Amino acid sequence: MTPFTAAALGTPETLTLGLIGDGIGLSRTPAMQEAEGAAHGFRTIYRLFDVAAMTSPPALGDLVSATEQCGYAGLNITFPFKIAVRDHLHALGPEAEMLGAVNTVVFRNARRIGHNTDLGGFSDSFATDMAGAERTTVLQLGAGGAGLAVAFGLMQNGVERLSVFDPHAERxxxxxxxxxxxxxxxxxxxxxxxxxxxxxxxxxxxxxxxxHPGVPYPVERLNDRMFVADVNYFPLETALVLAAKASGCRAMGGAGMAVGQAVRAFGHFTGLEASPDRMMATFLGLDG
Structure with a gap:
């Protein structure tokens, strides 16, 4: 893809992006994308479309269409729309095609192209944070929009036997x-x-x-021979991660996946290479 130039998108100085999801008010993605754009010399505006904060949320397809018509360069998509958004796109990139889930949509030449950057983000984070951890048998909780990317990432990282629990049996x-x-x-x-x-x-x-507060796994079953990974990052350390650390488990939260997927999304939006270190610094700098 040709690297981003604001003029090519018809906006002399600004790249406009957005995130569609439910309960996303604490997302750190806007700050990461805006700061990375600035580091590359252009202004980025990143807006949240939080259906939880809307009195009468529009249909997903209408929201995607409206942002495209308003000149957005693309969107990130999160829970619970990663699968449903496929019905409103023209084509899928290879990872999105393989997984059947989309977390990044690029608007180009009157076409909507869906990508999945969750797989790479999780896989790289797990490889780094869980290097050397025993992974013969692993239990994954959840089989929704992010679930398949996580499962593929686990298998790519050498999990021998994966058990999947989700109350929705069909999923x-x-x-x-x-x-x-x-x-x-x-x-x-x-x-x-x-x-x-x-x-x-x-x-x-x-x-x-x-x-969605709570703990998805009985903390009394945790022990110091286990590892625990959580894809969520707001709060930065979920109750599960805190309980895991208190039990002596090796634990990782969702920061690495969040940054990794954002780095890849920036590349799809702009055709430019984002700095993982810079994006992580922005991410962590929001704690205070």
């Missing part, structure tokens, strides 16, 4: 079929309870966020 069954087709059906299964002993627990549900 979990679909995820298991997709993972099995790519990595082997003997390496993944759906479980109806969270009983059992595992080397690690991965939370790919929204439980633990400010919008």
């Amino acid at each position: 979990a069954t679909s995820l298991v079929a997709a993972v099995g087709a790519r990595f082997g059906p003997d390496r993944v299964r759906r479980v109806e309870t969270i009983d059992g002993r595992y080397d690690g627990i991965v939370n790919a549900t929204p439980i633990g966020t400010a919008r």
Whole structure:
């Protein structure tokens, strides 16, 4: 893709982006994208479209159309729209096609192209933060929009046997079929309870966020031989991550995945290479 120039998008000085989701008021993505744009010499405006804050939220398709018509260069998409947004796009990039979920939409030449940057973001973060961790048996909680990207990332990082729990049986069954087709059906299964002993627990549900508080796994079952990973980052350390650390577990939150997916999204939006270190510094700088 040709690198971004504001003039090419018909906006002399500004790149306009947005995020569509439910309960996204604490998202750090706007700051990361705006600061990275500034570092590359152009102004970026990043707006949130939080359906939780809307009295009468428009239909997803209408919201996507409206932003395109208003000159946006693209959108990020998060819970609970990563799968549904596919119906409003013209084409999918390879990762989005493979996973069936979209978290980045680029508007170019009257076409809407969907991408998935969650897979790379999670996979890279897990590889770094969990290097050397035992991963023979892992339990994944959640099979929604981010769930397949997380599952693929776990398999890419050497998980031998993955169990998937989701109260929506059809969703979990679909995820298991997709993972099995790519990595082997003997390496993944759906479980109806969270009983059992595992080397690690991965939370790919929204439980633990400010919008959906709680702990998705019984903390009394945690022990110091396990690892715990949570894809959520607001709060930066969820109740699950805090409980895991208190139990002596090796634990990681969603910061690395958030930054990793944002780095890749910036590339899709602009055709330019973002700095992971700079984006992480922006991300962490919002704590105060």
